[in-house]
Amino acid sequence: MSTTELAPPAADLDADIPADGLTIGQVAARTGLSIDTLRYYEKEGLTLASPERSVSGQRRYFAADLRWIGSLVMLRRTGMPIRDIRRFVALSRVADNESERLEMLEGHRLRVLHELREVQNHLAAIERKIAFYREKVDHA
Amino acid sequence: MSTTELAPPAADLDADIPADGLTIGQVAARTGLSIDTLRYYEKEGLTLASPERSVSGQRRYFAADLRWIGSLVMLRRTGMPIRDIRRFVALSRVADNESERLEMLEGHRLRVLHELREVQNHLAAIERKIAFYREKVDHA
DNA sequence: TTGCTCCCTGGAGTGCACTCCAGGTCAAGC
DNA sequence: GCTTGACCTGGAGTGCACTCCAGGGAGCAA
Numbered sequence: 001m002s003t004t005e006l007a008p009p010a011a012d013l014d015a016d017i018p019a020d021g022l023t024i025g026q027v028a029a030r031t032g033l034s035i036d037t038l039r040y041y042e043k044e045g046l047t048l049a050s051p052e053r054s055v056s057g058q059r060r061y062f063a064a065d066l067r068w069i070g071s072l073v074m075l076r077r078t079g080m081p082i083r084d085i086r087r088f089v090a091l092s093r094v095a096d097n098e099s100e101r102l103e104m105l106e107g108h109r110l111r112v113l114h115e116l117r118e119v120q121n122h123l124a125a126i127e128r129k130i131a132f133y134r135e136k137v138d139h140a
Numbered sequence: 141m142s143t144t145e146l147a148p149p150a151a152d153l154d155a156d157i158p159a160d161g162l163t164i165g166q167v168a169a170r171t172g173l174s175i176d177t178l179r180y181y182e183k184e185g186l187t188l189a190s191p192e193r194s195v196s197g198q199r200r201y202f203a204a205d206l207r208w209i210g211s212l213v214m215l216r217r218t219g220m221p222i223r224d225i226r227r228f229v230a231l232s233r234v235a236d237n238e239s240e241r242l243e244m245l246e247g248h249r250l251r252v253l254h255e256l257r258e259v260q261n262h263l264a265a266i267e268r269k270i271a272f273y274r275e276k277v278d279h280a
Numbered sequence: 281t282t283g284c285t286c287c288c289t290g291g292a293g294t295g296c297a298c299t300c301c302a303g304g305t306c307a308a309g310c
Numbered sequence: 311g312c313t314t315g316a317c318c319t320g321g322a323g324t325g326c327a328c329t330c331c332a333g334g335g336a337g338c339a340a
Contacts, residue, residue: 036328040327059288073262074262102277133242137239
């Protein structure tokens with residue numbers, strides 16, 4: 001989270017995917033998540049479906065997996081807790097509850113907007129403090 | 141952090157302060173921080189100076205304390221870690237290092253701006269998802 | 281066949297920022 | 311004089327989201 005957010009994934013999320021899928025390491029490189037985090041999300045029930053496995057039991061990811069992981073990243077990076085994402089995923093696994101999902105996303109959206117406004121206000125205060133220091137420093 | 145941000149402090153930060161100062165409970169009410177958090181910040185060395193004490197040993201806060209706590213809130217709510225705030229406080233306690241403080245604040249500002257942009261981008265993706273669900277739901 | 285790299289699992293450990301607790305003091309009100 | 315409520319201290323506990331580790335397997339290259 002600290003360096004990850006500054007170092008965007010090396011490979012493009014949408015670069016094409018070999019016929020036998022991507023390994024977890026390749027997915028990590030594309031998404032910016034760590035291998036451990038990918039397995040952790042899966043264990044925590046955040047994946048829509050468990051990824052396929054190679055004959056030797058290794059995870060193999062395909063386009064749909066990548067798209068879903070993209071959604072996880074967008075929810076996490078906007079601050080939705082794992083617990084809530086799990087609920088959203090549970091809803092997404094069954095049909096005919098689109099309105100509930102919508103409700104969750106809209107609630108989340110409002111919280112994010114609120115949070116953004118607050119951070120922006122505090123940032124403005126910091127910028128005033130910066131101006132104050134700049135004044136002092138430039139006069140020295 | 142979860143409810144605090146939604147429930148702004150009841151009393152105004154700048155309402156006037158009795159001659160013998162404010163108790164920690166009153167400061168908590170004004171700042172939105174918990175009593176425990178105020179003591180924790182003090183223990184962690186985030187206060188510019190320890191607050192005065194009443195004859196019976198209770199903390200008494202005055203305007204300067206409140207202003208400083210306001211700065212702490214603004215740094216924390218924009219995501220500066222305790223560790224970094226401690227460094228900033230240490231600088232603030234001695235003279236003639238305004239340029240270092242300025243540097244810290246400007247670095248922090250850039251990180252916050254970066255983070256804000258990223259959250260906004262992810263939020264935009266969420267809003268597209270919302271539009272998608274709204275379409276589906278409204279057609280049902 | 282040895283070594284290397286990447287993967288696997290279950291479970292333990294970490295860092296952060298609080299938050300809670302036990303046991304105690306003090307001032308005010310009844 | 312007793313209760314109540316707000317405060318005190320040192321230290322333990324919590325919740326969250328990872329992150330790391332031990333012990334092991336598969337596939338490939340030299």
